[in-house]
Amino acid sequence: MYILKIFSKKWIFFTIFIVLSMAMFVWLGFWQLDRHAQKRSYNALLAERWQQTPFDLNQESLPENLDALEYRRVTGEGAFDYAHQIVLKSQVYRDAPGIVLVTPFVLEDNRAVLVARGWVPSELSAPQSWPAVEEPAGAPMIGLIRPSQAPPNGQLSTPPAAPQTEWYRIDIPAIQAQMPYSLETAWIQQLPEPARPLDRLPVREEPMALDEGNHLGDAVQGFSFAIIAGFGYIMFVRFRERQAALGLRNPDAATMGAEATLAPTPGDEAVSDAPLLDADPMPNGDVRATTEDEAVATLHQ
Numbered sequence: 001m002y003i004l005k006i007f008s009k010k011w012i013f014f015t016i017f018i019v020l021s022m023a024m025f026v027w028l029g030f031w032q033l034d035r036h037a038q039k040r041s042y043n044a045l046l047a048e049r050w051q052q053t054p055f056d057l058n059q060e061s062l063p064e065n066l067d068a069l070e071y072r073r074v075t076g077e078g079a080f081d082y083a084h085q086i087v088l089k090s091q092v093y094r095d096a097p098g099i100v101l102v103t104p105f106v107l108e109d110n111r112a113v114l115v116a117r118g119w120v121p122s123e124l125s126a127p128q129s130w131p132a133v134e135e136p137a138g139a140p141m142i143g144l145i146r147p148s149q150a151p152p153n154g155q156l157s158t159p160p161a162a163p164q165t166e167w168y169r170i171d172i173p174a175i176q177a178q179m180p181y182s183l184e185t186a187w188i189q190q191l192p193e194p195a196r197p198l199d200r201l202p203v204r205e206e207p208m209a210l211d212e213g214n215h216l217g218d219a220v221q222g223f224s225f226a227i228i229a230g231f232g233y234i235m236f237v238r239f240r241e242r243q244a245a246l247g248l249r250n251p252d253a254a255t256m257g258a259e260a261t262l263a264p265t266p267g268d269e270a271v272s273d274a275p276l277l278d279a280d281p282m283p284n285g286d287v288r289a290t291t292e293d294e295a296v297a298t299l300h301q
Contacts, residue, residue: 011237018233022226029222036215046071054142057107062184066145074188075142078107080115080135084179089166093119093203101130101202102170102187104179105141112179114170114187115141118202127165133201143188148172 049072057076062069081104088100098121104112120133135141149169151157159177167175170187192204 014233018229022229025222025226025229027222029219029226032215032219032222036213036219039213039215055145057111057113057184061111062113062145062186064185066147066186069145071144073142073191074145075140076105076107076113078105078112078141080104080117080141081106081112082130082134085130086165086167086175087125088116088170089168091119097122099125101133102167104181104183105188106181110181111184112181113184114172114175115143116146116170116187116189118190118204120202124201140193141188141190143190145186146170146189147186 049070052072054073054075055069057074058078085101085103088102091098091100098119100119101117102114103117105115106112117133117135120129124130124133149171151169151171157171157173159174163178172183172185172187176183190204192198192206196204198206
């Protein structure tokens, strides 16, 4: 019965608002469920590619479309060319300023690939400090493929007039001009070796953790808000309608307080019913009380 009340003329505008709010919460809930499914599929893809055999740069060159190699490990046999090493400026790690060392890894057939070896603090940004953080001889090179970083706002890659050591991005077409070999069209973010200390320089980023985020909890929260809004609104209408019904059944209840204020009290009735008194001085100076009848009889005399 009270559910039908929410569609009455009295409540229809509030009902429309509540229904729209519930629809929004339900939509947000399904949107979060969709995001949750996408995240699970994405994690499954990353896990599958991570378990694949690393792509060997010595066996084949990188394809033009790197989508199939995203988050797949890449490796190769060769040697780092520290003579042509460059750095990325203004790199921050845990709120500490520094640089990222980018070193060409020379393969066979006069080919090379740029490898971001990791971050070092600003106090080691001078070239004379770089030999202290070179890779051990014979250390493997394995990492994740990354596309070339083009200039912002659609600008073309322009090689500098003279070779430079400091760069803001790994723009391979621009860097190619100062290298004595052909660079691959992508670069590699080197991964930490097994059991490598996290604070060992250069600091390398760990592989991305595969988690599903809070999408499932947010979906449950959205559906809960929709239920709370609908149920709470019905209970509110039920409460107000019951109050209105009680007022119609007992109309004197609403004015009881006002009538009680205007009604005379027992003390007031006693005063109003008492005979009128008139003070009549006695010869001896006393005052005698007379009633109305006595006053009228006196007038007739």
